[in-house]
Amino acid sequence: MQQGEFKNLARKRILVTGGAGFIGSHLCRVLLDRGAEVLCADNYFTGSRDHVRDLLDNPRFELLRHDITFPLYIEVDEIYNLACPASPVHYQFDPVQTTKTCVHGSINMLGLAKRVKARILQASTSEVYGDPEIHPQQEDYWGRVNPIGPRSCYDEGKRCAETLFMDYRRQHGVEIKIARIFNTYGPNMHPNDGRVVSNFILQALQHKPITIYGDGSQTRSFCYVDDLVSGLLRLMHSPADFCGPVNLGNPSERTVLELADKIITLTGSRSELVFKPLPADDPQRRRPDISMARRHLEWEPAVDIDEGLAETIRYFDALLTARKAEGAD
Numbered sequence: 001m002q003q004g005e006f007k008n009l010a011r012k013r014i015l016v017t018g019g020a021g022f023i024g025s026h027l028c029r030v031l032l033d034r035g036a037e038v039l040c041a042d043n044y045f046t047g048s049r050d051h052v053r054d055l056l057d058n059p060r061f062e063l064l065r066h067d068i069t070f071p072l073y074i075e076v077d078e079i080y081n082l083a084c085p086a087s088p089v090h091y092q093f094d095p096v097q098t099t100k101t102c103v104h105g106s107i108n109m110l111g112l113a114k115r116v117k118a119r120i121l122q123a124s125t126s127e128v129y130g131d132p133e134i135h136p137q138q139e140d141y142w143g144r145v146n147p148i149g150p151r152s153c154y155d156e157g158k159r160c161a162e163t164l165f166m167d168y169r170r171q172h173g174v175e176i177k178i179a180r181i182f183n184t185y186g187p188n189m190h191p192n193d194g195r196v197v198s199n200f201i202l203q204a205l206q207h208k209p210i211t212i213y214g215d216g217s218q219t220r221s222f223c224y225v226d227d228l229v230s231g232l233l234r235l236m237h238s239p240a241d242f243c244g245p246v247n248l249g250n251p252s253e254r255t256v257l258e259l260a261d262k263i264i265t266l267t268g269s270r271s272e273l274v275f276k277p278l279p280a281d282d283p284q285r286r287r288p289d290i291s292m293a294r295r296h297l298e299w300e301p302a303v304d305i306d307e308g309l310a311e312t313i314r315y316f317d318a319l320l321t322a323r324k325a326e327g328a329d
């Protein structure tokens, strides 16, 4: 464990918006382990109390049902703004609410940070690069985003959030940090959010057909959630003059077909591959250039994909077993 990450957070009051979601629940746990007081604010759109159930008895943990598109008046020292549905099925379910969460939600959290002089970190995304013309993507690449397509509520919402963060810094001197997160996986991923890792693992465990969209030659780079959370902590505790945006992700790139093969092998599945149409605006290649994170945060992912997938497979296996038991009751 390196210094910036292992900061003692005793007595720090930290707000995690979207803390009952996939990444947020892991972040809350790590912050509590470091001694912080954690306030988790979530409207449970895609998150769940189950993800933080084991934290509820901790006197330093507080769970608040709150939608960040509404103002929030509390006293905190740090804010991690993670609230936002992250997968296409969820962010396209109510696209207007997605944009509101990104834009109004950011304004409210930045207004809060400004009033209480808290540091605030924004969970941005590789989607700000859209379907990129350059590869791998560096932070100074401005992206190629369709402003009017089905993914735009998320992509443009997150881009506007970055603008707001930078303007609150320039105009009001708020201490901001922006993380551009690339595809992340691990336990507590939503089972029905249609993401490739959760879909393939659930299909493989049930020996159902593995759904490859397009010909499966498109690439992604998958980062295990523990690595990502350690990157978020390092960024939050980086020097005040460094605000990013900084890419956080795993630079090891693979095709969707390679991922399917790996998951079939790791689960010992009898699943076959079926090919389905590629969704609109689906980026063909994605891999982070993480030189900035290496340089400024001394951070890089440490968890090997086989190890990370094995942990995630155990999680989904237990989930399926629990569901079966519930069904049998």
Ligand code: NAD
Pocket: 017, 018, 019, 020, 021, 022, 023, 024, 041, 042, 043, 044, 045, 046, 047, 048, 066, 067, 068, 069, 081, 082, 083, 084, 085, 086, 087, 101, 105, 123, 124, 125, 126, 180, 181, 182, 183, 184, 185, 190
């Ligand atoms: P998630 O859907 O599991 O978590 C998001 C959480 O935000 C959920 O608990 C949801 O209920 C909550 N939420 C949504 N709208 C809200 C609102 N208006 N007010 C309060 N809470 C709200 O997703 P995740 O994968 O944990 O993503 C967390 C953050 O990281 C998101 O901002 C996402 O855009 C970003 N991100 C994630 C990935 C990834 O691969 N998982 C990649 C890039 C960026």
Ligand code: UDP
Pocket: 070, 071, 072, 073, 074, 107, 108, 109, 110, 111, 112, 113, 114, 115, 116
């Ligand atoms: N806000 C909040 N909590 C606070 C302070 C502000 O939710 O502790 C919200 C409030 O709704 C406001 C928004 O943040 O509309 C932006 O605040 P800011 O002070 O930047 O702007 P203004 O209040 O002038 O609109």
Ligand code: UDP
Pocket: 087, 088, 183, 194, 195, 196, 197, 199, 200, 211, 212, 213, 214, 216, 218, 220, 256, 278, 279, 282, 283
């Ligand atoms: N994908 C797939 N089968 C699935 C789910 C996704 O082939 O069952 C593909 C999808 O088209 C995309 C890649 O896997 O090319 C990653 O999809 P995901 O939704 O996980 O992330 P994103 O597209 O947001 O990077």
